[in-house]
Amino acid sequence: MINRRILSLWFPRMGAERLMRRIGFEPDLPFAVIAEEANTQTLSALSPGAEALGLHVGLGLRDALARCPNLVTRTRNDRAEMAFLAVLRRWAGKFSPWVAEEPPDALVVDLTGCAHLFGGEAALMEQVAADCAEHGLTVRMGIADTVGAAWGIARYAGLGAAAVRNGDAIDQEAPATRSRAAKRRHWERGGARPGDTAPEGPAARIAPPGRTRAAIAALPLPALRLDPQIVAELTRLGLRRIDDLADQPRAALARRYGRQLVLRLDQAIGAVPEPVSPVAAKVRFSVRLTLPDPIGLEADMLAALDRLLPPLCDRLAKKGQGARRVRMECYRADHSMVSIDVGLARPAHDPDRLRPLLAMKLEEIDAGYGIDIIRLVAHVTEPVQAQQLRGQAAVTEAALARTGPAAPTLDDLVGRLGARIGLDRIIRHHPGDSHIPEKGFVTLAVAWSEPAGEWPPSPTPRPAFLWPPELVDAPLHPRLPPVFRWRGRRLGLVEATGPERIAPEWWLDDPNWRSGVRDYWRVICESGDCLWLFYAHGGAMSPGWFCHGSFA
Template sequence: MLPAMSHRRILSLWFPRLGAERLIRRDPTLGRVPFALVRESGNMQVLASLSVAASRAGLRRGQPLRDAHAACADLLTRIEAPHREAAFLAALHRWAGKFSPWVAQEPPDALVIDLTGCAHLFGGEEALIAQVRQDCDDLGLSVRAGIADTLGAAWALARHAGRSAASARSGDAIDQEARATRSRAVKRRHWERGGAAPPAPADQAPALCIAPPGQAHGALAPLPVAALRLDADMVAQLARLGLRRVGDLIGQPRAGLARRFGTGLVRRLDQALGAAPEPVSPVAAPERFAVRMSLPDPIGFEADVMAALDRMLPRLCERLERRGRGARLVRLEAWRADQGMEWREVGLARPAHDPDRLRPLLAMKVAEIDAGFGIDMLRLEAVAHEPVHAREKVGHLEAGRAVAARLSSNTAFDDLVGRLGARVGLEAITRRHPAESHIPEKAALTLAAAWSDPADDWPERRRRPLLLWRPEPVAGPDTPEPPGRFRWRGRDFTATGAEGPERIAPEWWLDDPEWRSGQRDYWRVDTDRGDRLWLFYAHGASLSPGWFCQGAFA
């Protein structure tokens, strides 16, 4: 029987320059100059993520962009893209799975890993931290790490280890001293004469910080109170009372702290010390279905690419079928010998894991790929996929209908939609569905054919014209009876027959400007020119009455 583990071990990883270094990885020239990402904050732009060169120039996160340009004229900036940084953090989440299966994200720039029982697989906690640092160096990322018994303590060590508590006084400390004392301020730069250097910035402090098991109190005591994950206002309130370090709070009565600052401060303190539980809630990595083929020699012919697809498609579809999934969007990536990459995507009207349905769509895109000096690797991925159920459970009343639907089901139309969508886009292929409205122009909805089922529940209504447009005035007698002669669009018409009326009232719960004319009497009018028009007489609830034309029958 294995002995129970007495201590949990939590690893907190903080990437202080995640946004900036994500772009530096794509364009290394950005790392040679002061570079930062900016975000909108109120009515101004502020720095959100800085490169190492920008920090060395004296810039800081949260600084207004205009002040940053005044301090560093050659600062280069880009707009922050939170969705791309979230995707990058998700990729780091998958990487962190090599250390433990229990990994959680702390958006926008951190990960939490439960290392309980895993550190010995890497030679201990220090060796594991060294492996993390080596991997991040290879990826071009800055990282701060902290290991402790609790999530709160690991979070504090990763972000605030090596930092001293800030002074409670505002402004420049030298400006608050006497003039004679201020004149000797230059002598205080003792680190230029061989003394100890000042504390490093938060993102440049030593990255290795481990609190031994059961010693979270001693590791947290010298840290500033901001290490307890408190907001800036509460940190300022505590500093005004002389409570600048976590050690100043540990010995205080909990009741007094809760009464003065609220229960949030006490909860954060207890979580960091292990008196209150704070579990690590991992998020399962999304399922990815992809296959690739590395080629011994570069290829450039369409037939060779299709031969490779014939070997890759069955493997991809087999994985999808095993998981009960069907591909909706498939991406083909062609990696060239010149380090370039081209990709094409095809969509399906219905999720499928049948190679015979995917191959014709991919064949239409292969001819568009520029092979360049040759393709040496192909990758096929189901970017979007949905569940595919092999059978459906129905009751006795629905059994007959389900069997009939299954017998009449045909994938030919779905394949046709997919083929057309590969050329013009799936969004361009639409179908009509009934809507819950008696107003003619609102009686149907236009939906994408690939993401909707055929409509089989059209209500029993009177015939509607094939073409509808906004009502256009018709010159004719001002009477509710259909006109014998009228003028429309600059042409004279003679009515040879009329069918109606069909009275339609406006939706009284909506103030539609098009229906302020009140009730309408619609007529189907045949003319001597061969047109069959849809005319209506507006009774004029708030406007003048009259005749209008709104559509034409086939």
């Protein structure tokens, strides 16, 4: 049986070194990346020069500036750091195809069956260190049979338990208790035990196959990826190293500190499997056109679209995808960029359906001193099922009736209107599952819904216009009045149809229906108005007549 071999890569200064590479900042100078946590600015990444001055991650910005007034700072960009970590993941693919990200600053690589291609695990680690040093990155590595063990070795191998600060350390105790602390043995105060060593070199970072437990026994408890509060409680009990914890009864540990503590310990020693889940390669649909001379005329940009759309649509069709949103990026000669974005009512990979939408928005592009690069990106796609027509004439006719010329025409109309006013503003109504007039329909966006089928029949016709019930001045009795006042007008009754009784939904407390049971009437007035009146019999509110809508 072949043992799994896991490589953990930790970049402790990734946030700072990413920015230092861009601005050309020297590593020996103090530099820090600032992050906001709970309305407080703290240091999230430091340069070697800043660490040499006593600064550390988590220190407040005010305290850091008090210790080092010439500290250079930059604000943390989480999205840029995640993108940089993705770049490192692609670089680590040269050592193994099985690479996963551990945000915000680490990678885990499954090296099973790959290390011999680089001359062994020690040679592979030297290659990793050389590559990182070439690109100005600090890396700490660890190799073991499990993900948890490799994670702990990468961060804590060679440091010993004394490197973990806790409340029992002599330099953290109050002056009044330091005299009593001197009577304790030094390893009880956080120091190294007899026989503890901290070897250096690649050998200290490699756990021999099958000896994972022995390799991580001397590591401090944070190497198990435990919550800091649990680590503090265990430390106060005198449990500082992994071997101290491994000898304790599991049931008692789980009962007092939760199952997560036992799970992390079992994952580290290999009793519980922990798979490595690599990030699937993202398929990108984009094409680019580099121009020999800058352009600025709309006709030239249309010609560029005609060259870019066919290859983009071919890539979409081969993957069975249709573009839902397409972005056109125009890079100008002054190194600036302007873009336009269009959406489609239905995913498509037909150039004739994409070109009119993009052409409508070309007038929004300011060419400036000229455009020398045009990039077309389908950044939102959806699967598109290819339609296959069968040989029978009846089946073919039915398929054309369902998805014939009418459907693309409506989709193109929605797409063009959406390019002007936005797809979210184009709506349609679907039947709702309720007998309440206000809930008899639901409003959906046309671009993300299918046309409604047949509406369920109603006992009586429903008005074309609905509004919140408006008070009608009429006698307070259920009989329909011959004359009533509404909106300041005196209206006389000519014809009436009804009543239709509608009761509120007893399982819901609707504030608009606290007036109780309603009797609806369709009335035609002398003025020609065709209104929808109802008499509320009164529940939690007073009874009365109201106008709820109007027929066309």
